[in-house]
Amino acid sequence: MTTLSSFFLLLCIIAAEGQIFRRRYGPPPVDVPIGRASSPVWGNITQRVDHFNPADKRTWSMRYIYNDECFKSGGPIVIILGGEWTIAIEGLMAGGVYDIACENGGYMFNTEHRYYGKSQPMSDWATENLRYLSTDQALADLAYFIKYQKENVKALQNSTVLVIGSSYSATLATWARIKYPHLVDIAYSSSGPINAKLDFYEYYGVVGDNLALASSSCFEVIKSATSEIETLLETEEGIANVSRLFKTCQPINVTEPSRSFFFNTIADTFAGLVQYAGPGDIERGCFQIENATGSNVEKLASYIRTQYGDSCMDSYNTYVDEYTPTNITTDMSRLWLYQICAELGWFQTSASERQPFGNTFALDSFTQLCKDLFGEKYGEELTSFSVKRANIFNGGDAPEISQYISVQGSGDPWYPVGLLKNLHPTKLAFFVQGSSHSADLSSVSESDSTQLRQTKLAVRETITKWLAEIK
Template structure:
């Protein structure tokens, strides 16, 4: 129950003004907080980058943060670069984890780069839509290209060093595409839980969530399904609306007009998604035990789980949510506005619920399109154009890459957008039964499932082969 309780605490920490906001279910790898014994303290540094790499007359620069650890490095050893994504970096992945262990084996130099517009790596003064135009995959991968060039020219003996990039979640997508786009700079890549297919309506996400809860307990999933059915039936009357608003703890009475209705149901689905995406063995079983042990009808059991998960905070409505994120002031601790811009202009990745994922109710793509319009003035046409461009330029599920090892867990809903169609020895794909988002990025542990341990060993073997 410990890891499930940690999840509840994690969500509570991110609540604002006593209201829960719908967050994009796209998060990086789990933080590493327990370092390897004897690991060297990391060093923080910065490198100057162009605001716009593709406009030679724009000479503006900004300072990109990164962390390094050279405790294993010997001249000529490889450079291992853990790519930051839509989060603030910390020293965890260069003091423990799979990359740390490989750097130890190969006398490598370790880096962790911070993605532009996240953490303290800010090329602009605020997050107006005009300023966000430099937040793109093309610009971010160019940052890494210049970073590699700089480090090779400044580290003793690194001129001819091999380069291995490592990423988790979105940054694993970057790792795959950097290897494709800059093969003369990057020799190999480890991509953990990388979504590669840009897609607006990601209906498969919650289907995986439902399947994993049903795998744990048919009774549990049947209770959730019945609870949603009872909830929907109650929203047709004034008394029912009042009762359900109180039962589920909304900040204001439930609004059944769109996009408010979709926002409400997506807020109910999110706890199930978080608990699946980062599930440790037994987490989903514990969630089901909590649901089934609550007294009352199916809808009361469902509401009890939702209230417990949000820790007593009320659930906001869509309008409150968009009004909050219309604020364009710099915010180092909440990256939702920046990540929303990326999804609205390049990826989609919008997790929806419809008839095929009925257990969690209906919440539609239009809600996310409305969010894009409200926050940035971009709509469906820009979204679809951006998705088409991303898939065309980077290859979607057929990127034609070599020396990239991709790892996916079957419990992780994101694997539906990441398993490559061309599986070959030059770009192997490892699918690990029973594991979740980015589970393979940690060091080998006695707590690993046998199949996860085997996957980590295979990753090490591929990297060993490619950089030897």
């Protein structure tokens, strides 16, 4: 999702500077109480590389985690779906999902998405080997996982199944309920994008809205500085000055897509600020910008430099060089880039008029990156076709689904591609003002806004009600 964010940051955010697609996805961080005795257990299940070709008998080992400390006979299976990150035990030891599971006597699992973490189906990440990295294959993994657990854990044979996801894995939770309703009884989507989209220009529109809400003058400083930088980059002297101010690793290349990459790197800093903002975070960032000395360009550059620390700002060519190699590494950005290029889109462009970054990174800069990383066929035509396919198969922004909960927040730039309104009594959408990405997945807290607290409680009550009705 690039969109799809931090997540978080969180278990999934990668803070590698200079990335157009800095990963803003994943579950929020979980604070496990000191002294908690129970510890989840790691497991593995054998999966097919290709679930849709019976003649292909290749297999691989998929990791998962489980915790049965709260399980009571007849309780549900509660599965946290992994996304574009390495899974960790904390989510099964505390937090909102843990609370829901324990309130209902649930048996908890956390599954790891194919190709991420240590769940590797292939020997490397060459483009031809990434063709099995798709939502179709990932959802089939989940289907076989549920079947396996029900067959091999006697106490779970008749258990109701609740799947929960955050960000991209919330997309999977939604689509799992649609595609496998006989296996998945309830789905809870936290900040889940459900409408695949080629040009996701609304993302930075929401970033702009939240910057302006925090400080209109901050928005104007960024907007003015961006315009001034565009002018400066028209001369050699200006290029040298901007490169120095923003501490780029090499002089800025003003040809495309390098020019777009530079501006998108600036915008990405604010996307990360907004997407996971807690109370006062955006205001503090704006205060830092507004109270810096110098021109608007100098104010903006000063703020960007503080986010990079001792590092310099990378170039487009360096970025491509970093994510072209096909060896398996702990940095999984190449994998998410492939998913958005090959299937999901969600390219976060500057086409919205509600953001302060000008029209400085258009759609073609993203599709060019896809071709540079994965080959010429991975251009706009392929991504556009794949996006349409995903929406046809899964319902787009109006899926036919029941026993489904979606939570979005006005502070989350992903909300425009999520479900925003109730469609019937068993397809519920909560929209929380001021809430950031997957903030609803934490336990109820005194620091929650009134609406966020009410939403968390309503989600828990609804799930408990549905579980009782299904049982």
